[in-house]
Amino acid sequence: MAEQITPQEEGKKSLNFIEQMVEKDLAEGRNGGRVQTRFPPEPNGYLHIGHAKAICLDFGIARKYGGTCNLRFDDTNPIKEDVEYVDSIQEDIQWLGFRWENIYYASDYFGQLFEFALWLIDHGHAYVDEQTAEAIAEQKGSPTVAGRESPFRNRPAAESRDLFLRMNSGEFDEGAMTLRAKIDMASPNMHFRDPIIYRIIKTPHHRTGRTWNVYPMYDFAHGQSDYFEGVTHSLCTLEFEVHRPLYDYFIDRLIESPFKTEDNYRTRQTEFNRLNLTYTVMSKRKLLQLVKEHRVNGWDDPRMPTICGYRRRGFTPASIRNFVDMIGYTKYDGVIDVALLEHAVREDLNATARRVAAVLHPVKLIITNYPEGQVEMMESVNNPENLAEGTHPIAFTRELYIEREDFMEEAPKNYYRLTPGQEVRLRCAYIVRCTGCKKNEAGEVTEVYAEYDPQTKTGMPESNRRVKGTIHWVSTSHALQAEVRLYDRLFTVENPMEEKDRDFLELLNPNSLEVLTDCYVEEDLATARPYDHFQFQRVGYFNLDPDSRDGRLIFNRTVSLRDTWSKKKNR
Numbered sequence: 211m212a213e214q215i216t217p218q219e220e221g222k223k224s225l226n227f228i229e230q231m232v233e234k235d236l237a238e239g240r241n242g243g244r245v246q247t248r249f250p251p252e253p254n255g256y257l258h259i260g261h262a263k264a265i266c267l268d269f270g271i272a273r274k275y276g277g278t279c280n281l282r283f284d285d286t287n288p289i290k291e292d293v294e295y296v297d298s299i300q301e302d303i304q305w306l307g308f309r310w311e312n313i314y315y316a317s318d319y320f321g322q323l324f325e326f327a328l329w330l331i332d333h334g335h336a337y338v339d340e341q342t343a344e345a346i347a348e349q350k351g352s353p354t355v356a357g358r359e360s361p362f363r364n365r366p367a368a369e370s371r372d373l374f375l376r377m378n379s380g381e382f383d384e385g386a387m388t389l390r391a392k393i394d395m396a397s398p399n400m401h402f403r404d405p406i407i408y409r410i411i412k413t414p415h416h417r418t419g420r421t422w423n424v425y426p427m428y429d430f431a432h433g434q435s436d437y438f439e440g441v442t443h444s445l446c447t448l449e450f451e452v453h454r455p456l457y458d459y460f461i462d463r464l465i466e467s468p469f470k471t472e473d474n475y476r477t478r479q480t481e482f483n484r485l486n487l488t489y490t491v492m493s494k495r496k497l498l499q500l501v502k503e504h505r506v507n508g509w510d511d512p513r514m515p516t517i518c519g520y521r522r523r524g525f526t527p528a529s530i531r532n533f534v535d536m537i538g539y540t541k542y543d544g545v546i547d548v549a550l551l552e553h554a555v556r557e558d559l560n561a562t563a564r565r566v567a568a569v570l571h572p573v574k575l576i577i578t579n580y581p582e583g584q585v586e587m588m589e590s591v592n593n594p595e596n597l598a599e600g601t602h603p604i605a606f607t608r609e610l611y612i613e614r615e616d617f618m619e620e621a622p623k624n625y626y627r628l629t630p631g632q633e634v635r636l637r638c639a640y641i642v643r644c645t646g647c648k649k650n651e652a653g654e655v656t657e658v659y660a661e662y663d664p665q666t667k668t669g670m671p672e673s674n675r676r677v678k679g680t681i682h683w684v685s686t687s688h689a690l691q692a693e694v695r696l697y698d699r700l701f702t703v704e705n706p707m708e709e710k711d712r713d714f715l716e717l718l719n720p721n722s723l724e725v726l727t728d729c730y731v732e733e734d735l736a737t738a739r740p741y742d743h744f745q746f747q748r749v750g751y752f753n754l755d756p757d758s759r760d761g762r763l764i765f766n767r768t769v770s771l772r773d774t775w776s777k778k779k780n781r
Contacts, residue, residue, distance in 0.1 A: 226539040228267065228480060232275055232443060241442045241475040245277030248441050249303070249310070250432070253283045253416075254290035255494040256509040256516045257302045259530070259551070260447075260485040266534045267445055267482065269308040280439060281310035285317050286431050288415040296416075298509075302517040307527045316431045317417050319438055322469060323426050324378070326434065327389060327408060329467050331370045336407065337363055338373040339390050346388070350395075350403045357395040357403045377410055380423045384410045389424070393459065401456045405429060433457040436477045437464055444477055447484040448543055454479045482539040487548045489699040490515045491706055496714060505718060506700075512766050513700040513722050523697060524743055524753030524768030526562070529555035545705060552769045559743055559751045559768065564592050567604060567637070567682045568731040568746040568765075570694055572611040574686060575628075577642060579661045580608040585688075588638045588668070590732075604732050605688035606639050611730045613748075616681045617658045619647055626679035628658060634679040637747065641666040641677055682747045689730035692763035695755070696724040735763065743768070 225233075236243055249268040251257060257265075272279035281303065285291050303310065330336035339346065339362045351357035370389075377387055389408035397403055407430035414420050436444045444457075457479050464470065486492065492515060500506045500514070509516050512523030520530065533554035537546050567590070587603040612628070621629035628634055628644040635641050642660040650656050666675060699719055703709060706717045735744070740756040750771050755764040 227541070228271065228443075228445065228482060228539055229274070231480060232271060235442070236275065242473075244440075244442055244475070245272060245275040246440050246442045247272045247277065247279045247445060248282050248314075248436065248439065249279065250282045250284050250435075251299050252287070252290075252428075253285055253292065253295040253299060254287065255295060255498060256298050256518055258492055258494075258497065258515045258517065259487065259490075259520065260492050260515075261302075262306060262517055262530050263485045263534050263537075263539075264445070264447065265303055265306055265308060266531055267539060269303075269310075271443065271445070272311075277442075278311040279308075280312045280314055280441075282314040282435060282439070283316065284428065284432065284435070285315050285415070285417065286425050286428060288411060288413045288425065291416055293416050298518060302521075305521060305527055306517070306530065314435070314439060315417060316426075316435050317415060319431070319435055320418065320422055320426075322438060323431055323434055324422075324424075326464060326467060326469055327374065327426075327430075328371060329469070330391065330407075330463060331367050331374060331389075334367060334392065335463060336370065336389055336391050337365055337367075338370040338377070339363075339388050339404075339406075340386065343385065343388075346390075346406070350400060353398065353400060359395050360390070360404065363392065363404070374408070374424070377408075378422065378424045380412065382410060384412055386410065391430075391460075399452070399455055401429070401453055402459070405456065429453055429456050430460060433460050433477070433479070434464055437461055437471070440471075440473065440475070441477045442475060444479040446479055446481050448481045448541070449484070450479070451481045454481070481541070483541065483543045485537070486543065486545045486707075487515065487551065488545055488704045489548050489701045489706070491701070491714060493707070499715075503715075505715065512695070512697045521741070522755065523766055524559075524741070524751060525555050526558050526743070529558040532558065548699065549773050552773060556751065556769055556771075559745065561595050562593070563743045563745045563751055564599070565590065565594070565745045565747055566732055566735060567684050568692070568694070568729065568744075568749060568752070569611040569613055569682070569684055569689075570726050570729045570746075570749060571614040572728065572730055573614045573617060573655055573658060575610045575612045575617075575642075575658045575660060575683065577608050577610070577660055577662050578645065582608055584608065585685075586639075590638050602734055604638070604734065605685045606636075607685040607687055609686040610636070610683040611686055611689060612658070612681055612683050614655070617644070617647065617655065619655065627681055628660065628679075632679075633677045634681055635666075635677050636662075637680055637682045638668050639683070640664070640668075641675065684730050684732050686730075688733045690733055690736060690761075690763060692729045692731045692735075692765055694726040694729045694752070694765050694767070696726065696767045698722045698724075729765075731763065731765070736761075738763070745771075 247268045269279045339360050349358045388406045390404045391407050393402045395403050408424045411425045510518040510522045533551045586606045588606050589601040590604045592599040617628040633643045640662040642662045645659045647655050648657040700722050701717045702719045706714050738754045743753045751768040752765040755766050758764045
């Protein structure tokens, strides 16, 4: 279910440089006092955490200033695009708590863009080039060396028009011809050196089928789509900053053409820093490689930086939005420590997640002086951060499961859990004194023995007797068996994309997933639903995986209770 943004959360946002720009535009009456943004993903993959930052900005600006934000799919390359991605993108945006005003597609404008391209040809601003892509690239020169003109640059406009129409009719093979803008082959901006604006693609389009055999390039379609829709603030990441003059150039030509709208406005592109996280790759190509080579279990693998991966891992929409607020928007790229994202989800789940008991590495504890067959229902607090959420019952019996690490036969001085002769409190139950243990032939502890003090039940006067250790437990006769998946960071190095001399696959963390099949959780979790969040007491934050069914419970670790990676890194 999608989560809505609260007014309190909205109020936390500070004024960033883009908001300052928008407020200045409104004060000056620019664009008739209108604010309109758009989120324009290409439907060629699943959205990742970097897109979440753009989503929060595009939709957040529109909401804050009473404007509108549209969702537009930049579907100009049918080779890579699919309806599956269209559907997933819509689901992710709604899950994050945002709503679009309208849904558009770049393909909605293919007819207008095609007619505009013909106008450019007729007015000497574009020509059909028959050179190969390699020859065109070689002729473009370098930032310090001017490019060379194509031998087809000055062909008659009527000839280019005829060839362009025949390109679209399917007469020529892919790669045989392109349509190029005729700008300036000596420009210091490489993007102005007669960029390709149309190419031949004969793959059927997911919306238009085989209607078109030529498709516009992103730099040509993007700005015009913004203009046709009435976008006032086109917000992009910093890699598009060098494309902005070309964006403006095509808008200028469009305004000169018969396709100018009646509204007196001018769309403007503004860039902000993209999101880069440590121990993470954001490249769609590399993420697709991980999926196709089965290095991960699909796009929603909880180790993936995709929004659906974070959702499956147990991250909340509020935690991601709060994280984006923490890092803010600037004009400078950098790498954000993933620990900050983990802090954001810990902070949110600490306030909202229900506390339950779960034993991941069980060993049996037998309370030898507790009556056999007796069952007491202890009251466990649902969330100490919000006592209004009340309590729930948990069964206490003679035989319990405890964590194996909560017992040591020979313990060091500062060990405050179970060891022979030492007392601990069983959470929300009694104080027990350890009396010994039983081992198998291999010397492994199979059972731990203890005696309880019946006067120390939580809530009784004697319960205030202090002991240094408290451990959690579940009843062996009431607990439910569960599978627990412990997810960790997918890469072993902080900046895998900077390791230029190594294949990024060599940097994968071989311990990024540990599956525990012999775990026990309290029986109250039988009613848990997929994606429900819990704090496993003393262990970490977990959620129920959607693979759970027919009484088979599967939990994913969202994050541990504390950041353990920083300690590893600083050793």
